[in-house]
Amino acid sequence: MADNPAVDQKSAKANFASDQDVRWCPGCGDYAILAQMKKVLPEIGVPREKVVFISGIGCASRFPYYINSYGFHTIHGRAPAVATGVKLANPELSVWIITGDGDSLSIGGNHLLHLCRRNLNVNIILFNNQIYGLTKGQYSPTSPVGKRTKTTPYGSLDTPFNPMSLVLGAGASFVARTIDRDTKHMAATFKRAAAHKGCSFVEVYQNCIIFNDGAFQSVTDPKIKQENLLYLEDGRELVYGADNDKGIRLEGLKLEAAALNGPESRNGLLKHQETMPDEAYTYLLSKMTERPDLPTPIGVFRALERPTYDEVFMQQIDDVTQKKGKGNLKELFITGNTWKVD
Amino acid sequence: MLQTRERPKPVVLPAYCKGCGRCVSACPQHCITLGTEINPESGLIPVEIDLEKCNGCGLCFAACPEPYGLTAYDPLMDLDESYLKFPDEDSSTAPVPQEISGETLPLPPVEPLMIKGTYAAAIGALLAGCRHFFGYPITPSTEGAELMAKLLPNLNGVFVQAVSEVATVNMMYGCGGAGMPCMTFTSSPGFSLMLEGVSYMIGAEVPGVFINIMRGGPGLGNIGPEQADIKLACRGLGHGNTHAIVLTPDSPQEMLDLTMLAFELTFKYRNPVVLLGDGYLGQITGKVKLPERMIKPGIPSWGVYGDDMHRRNLICSIQLSEPDLEIHNLHLNEKYQRIIESEQRADCFHCDDADTLIIAANTPARMAKGAVQVLRDRGVKAGLFRPITLWPFPIDILAPLLPKLRQIVIVEASNGQLEDELRLALSHAEIIDVPPISHVRHFGGVLPQQQEIIDRVLETIDTEVTS
Ligand code: SF4
Ligand code: SF4
Ligand code: SF4
Numbered sequence: 001m002a003d004n005p006a007v008d009q010k011s012a013k014a015n016f017a018s019d020q021d022v023r024w025c026p027g028c029g030d031y032a033i034l035a036q037m038k039k040v041l042p043e044i045g046v047p048r049e050k051v052v053f054i055s056g057i058g059c060a061s062r063f064p065y066y067i068n069s070y071g072f073h074t075i076h077g078r079a080p081a082v083a084t085g086v087k088l089a090n091p092e093l094s095v096w097i098i099t100g101d102g103d104s105l106s107i108g109g110n111h112l113l114h115l116c117r118r119n120l121n122v123n124i125i126l127f128n129n130q131i132y133g134l135t136k137g138q139y140s141p142t143s144p145v146g147k148r149t150k151t152t153p154y155g156s157l158d159t160p161f162n163p164m165s166l167v168l169g170a171g172a173s174f175v176a177r178t179i180d181r182d183t184k185h186m187a188a189t190f191k192r193a194a195a196h197k198g199c200s201f202v203e204v205y206q207n208c209i210i211f212n213d214g215a216f217q218s219v220t221d222p223k224i225k226q227e228n229l230l231y232l233e234d235g236r237e238l239v240y241g242a243d244n245d246k247g248i249r250l251e252g253l254k255l256e257a258a259a260l261n262g263p264e265s266r267n268g269l270l271k272h273q274e275t276m277p278d279e280a281y282t283y284l285l286s287k288m289t290e291r292p293d294l295p296t297p298i299g300v301f302r303a304l305e306r307p308t309y310d311e312v313f314m315q316q317i318d319d320v321t322q323k324k325g326k327g328n329l330k331e332l333f334i335t336g337n338t339w340k341v342d
Numbered sequence: 343m344l345q346t347r348e349r350p351k352p353v354v355l356p357a358y359c360k361g362c363g364r365c366v367s368a369c370p371q372h373c374i375t376l377g378t379e380i381n382p383e384s385g386l387i388p389v390e391i392d393l394e395k396c397n398g399c400g401l402c403f404a405a406c407p408e409p410y411g412l413t414a415y416d417p418l419m420d421l422d423e424s425y426l427k428f429p430d431e432d433s434s435t436a437p438v439p440q441e442i443s444g445e446t447l448p449l450p451p452v453e454p455l456m457i458k459g460t461y462a463a464a465i466g467a468l469l470a471g472c473r474h475f476f477g478y479p480i481t482p483s484t485e486g487a488e489l490m491a492k493l494l495p496n497l498n499g500v501f502v503q504a505v506s507e508v509a510t511v512n513m514m515y516g517c518g519g520a521g522m523p524c525m526t527f528t529s530s531p532g533f534s535l536m537l538e539g540v541s542y543m544i545g546a547e548v549p550g551v552f553i554n555i556m557r558g559g560p561g562l563g564n565i566g567p568e569q570a571d572i573k574l575a576c577r578g579l580g581h582g583n584t585h586a587i588v589l590t591p592d593s594p595q596e597m598l599d600l601t602m603l604a605f606e607l608t609f610k611y612r613n614p615v616v617l618l619g620d621g622y623l624g625q626i627t628g629k630v631k632l633p634e635r636m637i638k639p640g641i642p643s644w645g646v647y648g649d650d651m652h653r654r655n656l657i658c659s660i661q662l663s664e665p666d667l668e669i670h671n672l673h674l675n676e677k678y679q680r681i682i683e684s685e686q687r688a689d690c691f692h693c694d695d696a697d698t699l700i701i702a703a704n705t706p707a708r709m710a711k712g713a714v715q716v717l718r719d720r721g722v723k724a725g726l727f728r729p730i731t732l733w734p735f736p737i738d739i740l741a742p743l744l745p746k747l748r749q750i751v752i753v754e755a756s757n758g759q760l761e762d763e764l765r766l767a768l769s770h771a772e773i774i775d776v777p778p779i780s781h782v783r784h785f786g787g788v789l790p791q792q793q794e795i796i797d798r799v800l801e802t803i804d805t806e807v808t809s
Binding site: 057075076106107138150 | 478479480481484501505508531
């Protein structure tokens with residue numbers, strides 16, 4: 001299994017641009033994500049014939065057409081299941097699942113959870129624009145309560161999913177968030193995801209300029225974003241603000257924002273730890289977006305090593321072969337108790 | 343006065359015992375053994391008890407996890423046989439469910455509306471009394487759902503955008519099971535996903551209206567108009583012996599009229615009804631006259647509405663014993679037969695004297711109608727036979743036209759699925775003397791055009807003349 005495939009010098013120069021016309025709306029956040037992916041892929045050092053992009057249905061899911069690698073445009077919500085098949089058929093591949101909030105969290109919610117639980121060594125990039133774009137503007141499982149769309153003309157009643165909390169709960173071993181407008185951060189996050197051994201989940205805040213423009217304005221508007229963004233860095237205190245003058249503390253079982261004025265005020269600030277095995281801390285981080293008084297964390301929430309599904313799967317095949325010898329169908333048919341399962 | 347009384351001994355209630363065997367190991371006297379026979383009511387294998395050695399210690403009662411698995415047998419009391427069975431309906435003290443009848447209300451006359459097909463169907467549903475909509479966005483059907491989302495809330499109605507088509511159809515199962523008219527708009531891939539639930543609805547005899555605005559397939563295909571779900575709707579509604587009435591409108595007006603009819607039929611037969619439109623029909627705008635009456639539905643006697651009156655009702659598709667399930671299938675088949683006999687519908691255009699019959703449904707029928715007019719102008723006795731029900735196929739209406747015919751041309755946006763329905767119907771009706779059948783077919787969002795229909799008809803006539 002090639003978890004960190006050797007850098008192929010040729011592929012570093014390979015161009016991942018495909019010959020397809022990109023058909024997203026002008027100004028869509030998807031373009032920025034595509035550009036960064038094309039930039040990052042050669043740097044990851046996997047030759048493009050070892051890369052496969054697998055998507056479901058939705059605007060985001062057109063992605064595989066636009067990358068010159070293997071690609072799979074699959075059934076609505078089912079990309080994780082198809083990816084499981086692909087990865088187990090050929091564990092050497094670098095598998096990328098491209099999905100949206102509708103695709104992965106409504107119709108495909110089930111498949112997403114089980115992919116995380118199994119820790120298959122693949123990367124999931126969730127383009128979260130909080131709307132159904134392809135079908136022209138209906139609310140999605142991440143649309144906020146009260147959101148008016150064509151199918152919620154009087155405001156949505158549904159409590160939205162928090163994708164980060166959801167995948168943490170499902171046991172994802174790598175969880176990160178980035179923003180379409182912050183290209184450097186996005187590229188760095190994709191690289192981290194690729195390097196992680198196990199199921200990497202990246203939520204990208206993606207602006208749908210046509211049906212949900214400005215959904216993430218508070219973290220993309222240059223005038224206000226510094227006050228609303230918390231960049232996570234392993235080992236660094238949770239400090240934010242244009243002048244780094246605010247921090248996050250744990251008060252009881254709750255996170256609190258604290259103004260930093262003087263060295264003493266830094267006492268008790270939380271220090272970010274990506275490898276915290278206990279979910280509680282990371283879960284609190286994931287819930288920050290539901291608190292108007294707290295900033296939105298971006299970066300790597302968690303990066304935890306645990307055995308991957310493809311790894312243990314292949315291991316089991318080796319173990320059984322070692323114990324029972326290499327199987328031979330002819331012999332199997334004439335062996336005494338073959339048809340008894342005990 | 344002191345009275346000794348024997349301690350009660352256990353009796354197994356076979357319908358309630360799940361055969362877990364806890365009592366078997368609990369009994370120190372080894373009175374209880376695992377059974378060998380399936381209980382027809384529960385489908386499980388209850389234990390058997392031999393009371394000869396039983397001393398009434400009571401340990402088995404404590405061991406049994408089922409509230410009614412074992413009961414105490416009091417020798418002073420006569421054990422009534424019926425006690426050993428599930429209470430049947432007649433012994434229930436609940437009231438006998440009655441129908442709460444609906445009403446037909448006059449609709450004040452209004453000017454015809456200029457609306458697209460999906461909107462017309464949505465309005466038809468509202469006029470038929472549907473106040474419950476479940477659906478999942480899918481092009482090209484979503485506009486119908488969007489209109490429902492807008493109109494339903496202040497009509498005291500319910501609109502739910504489900505998380506998938508699988509969720510949608512099960513919401514309909516619940517709502518239809520309560521006896522309420524409900525519907526969805528979907529398109530081909532979504533309809534595929536719903537079929538499991540459709541089979542359950544047919545099995546449990548739950549009404550519901552499915553409007554499938556068919557698009558190009560197979561697989562993801564595209565969002566262009568196709569008729570490639572005819573096979574699915576007529577022959578493939580999930581597993582089991584299933585059928586449902588399939589209606590095929592050809593105009594926004596019929597999108598409304600047939601949606602209203604669909605609601606009437608779905609309750610009349612307690613069976614889902616499928617309305618097949620095509621992507622083009624969903625989008626085109628046309629003049630739509632509203633009916634003179636609208637429906638205020640009641641609650642059917644069988645509905646599990648959740649009130650005192652309907653307490654006895656049960657909606658389910660499970661029949662564990664083989665003979666029972668066969669009886670249920672016979673009942674469904676008898677229903678399908680009644681539908682075949684009384685619900686065939688078709689529109690005949692210039693059919694009476696026709697020697698050339700074009701058969702088409704949905705949007706292709708519009709092109710075919712144009713072709714018939716041109717052919718008539720050129721002196722060809724052409725007619726259009728347009729099935730309005732595809733299942734049941736309107737063979738009884740078609741059969742009398744056949745003797746006069748020199749040819750049949752089937753025009754469809756699928757690979758012969760309409761033709762298959764025709765040929766099956768001819769075969770079942772044992773009609774052997776059939777004129778030559780040719781066809782014009784297109785797929786993938788391409789629709790048959792008027793000129794090629796004309797060419798096909800003339801081509802056949804020419805070969806006839808020259809040969
Ligand atoms: S609809 Fe929205 S998400 Fe889809 S391509 Fe257009 S801008 Fe992007
Ligand atoms: S009462 Fe005691 S002896 Fe009798 S069947 Fe039950 S466990 Fe056995
Ligand atoms: S414990 Fe109860 S349910 Fe289980 S086998 Fe005995 S009687 Fe049946």
